[in-house]
Amino acid sequence: MKIDLTGKIAVVTGSTIGIGHAIALGLAGCGATVVVNGRKQEAVDKAIAAIAQAVPGADLKGVAADLGTPEGADAMVAAIPAPDILVNNVGIFNPQDFFDVPDEEWTRFFEVNVMSGVRLSRAYAQGMAARGWGRIVFISSESGINTPVEMVHYGFTKTAQLAVSSGLAKRMSGTGVTVNAVLPGPTLSEGVAEMLKEEVAKTGQTLEEAGAAFVKAHRPSSIIQRAATVEEVANMVVYVCSKEASATTGAALRVDGGVVSTII
Structure with missing residues (x-):
């Protein structure tokens, strides 16, 4: 199978490092125009340079914006008004005992990990539907199923992403827009x-x-x-973003190395 995303515009949030960067690299390698995002312009420029070196001729754009804020989401939409692919990858984590996590930290995790994807999906999904094709992917985690005792505040945001992804997939029924969640394990x-x-x-x-x-x-x-390696996670995401994955929607696709012990 050869995945060809030529002519498609892909926004990958939080893509200057880590899993997001690997996803951006994978999509660029399949011919997509890839929008790299991070909070700082310097980091965005560095990531774009690295992808350009790995994928000669790649069509790359950059948007420096803090997507954990409404203003950051607005800046992204203003810069990239009509993408075909949205990968909601940006996220934060921090091991911390439940009894030591203050209200503002719960709110910060929710804004970055959940509301960033909610805002961008709300801004982009209807345009995708009007064009008859689109891909939205939420990067959740096996922690969304197995809440980690050392990061309850993180786990709850990953469970929330699963709910948003599943519900939005149903909302986009029959439009040609698929919505899925990918659940990495330790990476x-x-x-x-x-x-x-x-x-x-x-x-x-x-x-x-x-x-x-x-x-x-x-x-x-x-x-x-x-x-897992970041590339192993990215491989799943690239497939879900492809034309070949047209019958996969509303799914929670695990790349967790079998951490979650379930037969389905």
């Missing part, structure tokens, strides 16, 4: 690398070894017994 993104930095320094393990040890200790149900 060796820059954020996870930072979290494991102390363990790597202390033990002398490689990042991959430390990631595998973390999975075995904290996600023992994992079937692959290691952390």
Whole structure:
């Protein structure tokens, strides 16, 4: 199967590093015009340069905007009014005990992880429907199913994304616009690398070894017994954004290495 997204415009939020960057790179490699997003222009420019080097001739645009705010969402819509693909990837996480998380932190997580996708989907979905084709993807997490005791405030936002994705898919019934959620498990993104930095320094393990040890200790149900790469997650997202995925909608697609123990 050859995925060809030539002529499609794809907005990937939070795509300067990590899973989002890998998704942007994958979509660019399939011919899409890719809009890279981050909060700071310097980071956006750096990410665009990296993708351009990896995919010569890629058509790339950049929008520096904080999508955890209504103003940031408005700036994105003003800059890119009619994309064909929207990947709601931007997100934050931070291990913190439930009893230490103040109200404002719950609100911040909700605004960034949930409302960023709500606002952009609301702005873009009807235009996609009018054109008869579109793809909206929410990057949720296995934490949306297995709420992590060390990040309850994060897990609740990932569950909320599943609800929004499922409901919006039904709302877009018959329009040619698909809406799906992709659920990564532990993934060796820059954020996870930072979290494991102390363990790597202390033990002398490689990042991959430390990631595998973390999975075995904290996600023992994992079937692959290691952390995924950002490319492995991006591969699923690129497929869901493709023309070939036209019958996949309203789905919660796991790339969790089998962490969630369920037969469906």
